[in-house]
Amino acid sequence: MKFENPWKQNPWFESVAVAQERARKRLPQPVYGALVAGSERGQSVADNQAAFAELGLAPHVVGQLPERTQETTVFGQTIGSPVIISPTGVQAVHPDGEVAVARAAAARGTIMGLSNFASKSVEEVTATGATTFFQMYWTGERDTMVQRMTRAHDAGVKGLIATLDWSFSMGRDWGSPEIPEKVDLKAMVRLAPKVATKPRWVKQFGQEFLRTKQLPDLTAPNLAPPGGAAPTFFGAYYEWMTTPPPSWEDVAWMRETWAQISGTPFVLKGVCRVDDALRAVDAGVAGISVSNHGGNNLDGTPAAIRMVRPIADAVGEQIDVVMDGGVRRGSDVVKALALGAKAVMIGRAYLWGLAANGQAGVENVLDVLSGGVDSALRGLALASTAELRPGHLIVPEGFDRALGVPETAAARR
Ligand SMILES: Cc1cc2nc3c(=O)[nH]c(=O)nc-3n(C[C@H](O)[C@H](O)[C@H](O)COP(=O)(O)O)c2cc1C
Numbered sequence: 098m099k100f101e102n103p104w105k106q107n108p109w110f111e112s113v114a115v116a117q118e119r120a121r122k123r124l125p126q127p128v129y130g131a132l133v134a135g136s137e138r139g140q141s142v143a144d145n146q147a148a149f150a151e152l153g154l155a156p157h158v159v160g161q162l163p164e165r166t167q168e169t170t171v172f173g174q175t176i177g178s179p180v181i182i183s184p185t186g187v188q189a190v191h192p193d194g195e196v197a198v199a200r201a202a203a204a205r206g207t208i209m210g211l212s213n214f215a216s217k218s219v220e221e222v223t224a225t226g227a228t229t230f231f232q233m234y235w236t237g238e239r240d241t242m243v244q245r246m247t248r249a250h251d252a253g254v255k256g257l258i259a260t261l262d263w264s265f266s267m268g269r270d271w272g273s274p275e276i277p278e279k280v281d282l283k284a285m286v287r288l289a290p291k292v293a294t295k296p297r298w299v300k301q302f303g304q305e306f307l308r309t310k311q312l313p314d315l316t317a318p319n320l321a322p323p324g325g326a327a328p329t330f331f332g333a334y335y336e337w338m339t340t341p342p343p344s345w346e347d348v349a350w351m352r353e354t355w356a357q358i359s360g361t362p363f364v365l366k367g368v369c370r371v372d373d374a375l376r377a378v379d380a381g382v383a384g385i386s387v388s389n390h391g392g393n394n395l396d397g398t399p400a401a402i403r404m405v406r407p408i409a410d411a412v413g414e415q416i417d418v419v420m421d422g423g424v425r426r427g428s429d430v431v432k433a434l435a436l437g438a439k440a441v442m443i444g445r446a447y448l449w450g451l452a453a454n455g456q457a458g459v460e461n462v463l464d465v466l467s468g469g470v471d472s473a474l475r476g477l478a479l480a481s482t483a484e485l486r487p488g489h490l491i492v493p494e495g496f497d498r499a500l501g502v503p504e505t506a507a508a509r510r
Contacts, residue, residue, distance in 0.1 A: 108454045110453060110454075110458075110461055111465070112426065112465060113425045113426065113446045113449060113462060113465060113466075116449035116450045116452075116453045116458060116461070116462060117445075119452070119453035119454075120132070120190070120448070120449040120452035120453050123295060123297055123452055123453065124190065124295060124452055125295045127274035128190060128274070129452075130272075130274040131274040132445060132448050132452075133271075134269075134391070134392075134393045135269065135271070135392045135393060135396075136266045136269055136394060136395070136396045137266065137269060137270065137396035137397075138270050138396055139269075139270065139271065139392065139396065140392075141392035141395075141396050141397060141399070142392025142393070143392070144392070144399060145392050145400045145401060145402070145423030146400075146423040146425060147423075148399075148400035148402045148403050148496070149400075149425075149428075149429045149432060151496060152432045152491065152492060152493075153491030154431070154432075154473060154476065154477065154490065154491065155489075155491060156478075157477065157478040161475045161476070162474075162480045165474040165479065165480055165481065166480065166481045166482070167179060167467060167474075167481070167482045168481075169440055169482060169483070171208075171384070171417050171419065171439045171440045172208065172362040172364060172384050173255070173256070173361065173362050174208055174228055174255065176207045176440070177205065177206040177207070177467075178206075178207065178466070178467040178470060179434060179439065179440035179441060180207060180430060180440065180441055180443060180463060180466050180470075181207055181208045181210060181419065181440055181441070181443070182198060182202050182208065182209045182442070182443065183366075183391075183421045183442035183444045184210035184211055184230075184258060184260070185212055185445075186212040186213070189216065190448055190452040191451050191452060191455050192301055193455060194215070194216045194451075195209075195211060195212075195215045195217040195222050196217050196222060197456040197459065198456075198459050199211070199222045199223075199225040199227035199229065200227070201447075201450075201457075201459035202227045202228070202459075202463075203225050203226045203227040203228075205460055205463040205467075207463065208227075208229075208230055208256075209222065209225075209227040209229045209230070210229075210230050210232055210258055210442065211229050211232060211319075212232050213232055213236070213319060213333075214317050214320075215318070215319055216315075216316070216317075216318070218252075218318040219231055219249050219252040219254065222252075223252045223253040223254060228255050229252075229253070229254045230254060230256040230258050230362075231254040231258070231319075232257075232258040232259075232260055232366070233245065233246070233257060233258070234259075234261070234263065234337055235259070235261055235337075235340060235342065235343040235347065236333070236337035237337075237340060239350070241322075242351070242354075243358070244322070244323060245320065246354060246355055246358050246359070247358055248319070248323075249319070250358050250361075254361070255361050255362075256363070256383075257361070257362075257363050258364045258365075259348065259351055259352075259363065259364070259366065260366040260367055260390075261343055261348070261365065261367055262366070262368075262369075262388065262390055262394055263337075263367075263394055264394055264395050265338060266395050266396065315329060315330045317330060317332075317333040320333050320336075345376055345380055348365065348377070348380045348382075349380040349381060351363070352380055353381070363381070363382050364382065364384040364385065364417075365377045365380075365382045365384075365385045366385070366386040366388055367388050367389075367390060367394075368385045368386065368388070369388075369399075369401075369404055369500055370404075370408075370501030371411045371412075371502045371503070372501035372503050374387075374408045374411055374418075375411060375412060375503070377412075377416070378412050378416055382416060383417060384418065384419065384439075385408070385412070385416060385417075385419070386419045386421050386442055387401050387404050387405050387408050387409075387421075387438070388420065388422055389401055391444050391445065392422065392423075400423060401421060401422030402420060402422070402423065402436065403497055403498040404420075404497075404499075405418070405436045405437055405438050406437050406487065406497050407497055407499035407502065408437075409436065409437025409438060410437065413437050413439075418437060418438055418439060419438050419439055419440045419441060420433050420438045420441055420442070421441060421443065421444060422444075424441045424442075424443050424446060424466070426465070426466065426469045427467065427468060427469015427470040427471070427472060427473055428470075428472075428473045430469070430470050431469075431470055431473040431477075431482070431489075434482050435485040435486055435487055436492075443462070443466070446462050446466070447459045447462050447463070449462070450462035470482065477489050
């Protein structure tokens, strides 16, 4: 008889909070710290989640519907549930990194956002069959950007996400985690005490090492010049830091260039203000994500969910408005949709799932969220997420943050 360990943990988890706790136990402290992140005093990262908890629901007792749908069409793609994978650049969480996330996105029929700073190449990620949107920062010369866009298009991506909100805010009260330039012997010896306490994580990477005979390399393969080597994470960061910030003309150029190369949707991520949303419409974007970069950017920026309604009211009929920041449960998704978002993007939630259980962990997170959306629809006696309106929520007075509302924006509404 085969002995089954009765104490073995069930890999399935019931909430994103449980996945986070498993990730905390499993990951070396600097890696876990890099994911929790949040800039300066952490005001924005905290508000991203706290604001969702200020919103309430008022369920019905009878009259719930037997069938409910979450299907939505956003950025030209029809997805089964309105939850999209937001691009994130730190996936040393699991040896399969973005490939595991993409497989999970494909299995659950959603969009995979792939970061500029991803650890896996865009070709490996599109080979999973996932509907992939490539994310770019404004970094490098225009020719270099064209080459990167062309490569992503050739790999088969279905859209481009331009993330332009990053303002290089340094200094975190919780202490930034150390990221080695290269995972060489020197770095391994230095980090060993923090890593040695996490045998399961080491074992996963050790198995990968035995398979590939290579140490995990902190490089950005999607920023490699044609036929050249991938830059290190810091090399890539340096190029980005030293690139002059873009103007609205640059955004229009990027949008037009992408249209010529690919003809697929162009999404601007990181919009906080109504005036910027209106200018994004003028620049011809197909969509925007209302976002404060998960609270990792300028601290003091309000929670993304507080900025959704004013922006969706201003531009939601012209372009697709999604949001990201602080989404941890299905009811958060429902709240964002009720305030005018067409879908949400998630960051940390799937990183916790990836750390806890690889591809299956990311699928588990997507299932937790869609299960929660379904429960909320049932309680609200709605047949579909498309029916969600602000009136389905309890919204405290003064909840919204309408930033940069020009007189003309008010008139256009
Ligand atoms: C560890 C980490 C790395 C990130 N890297 C990127 C990135 O490379 N590109 C990008 O557009 N956004 C990046 N983001 C922001 C996410 O796409 C998203 O805006 C944010 O995580 C949403 O907040 P949430 O984590 O509360 O869901 C990153 C976020 C985290 C936590």
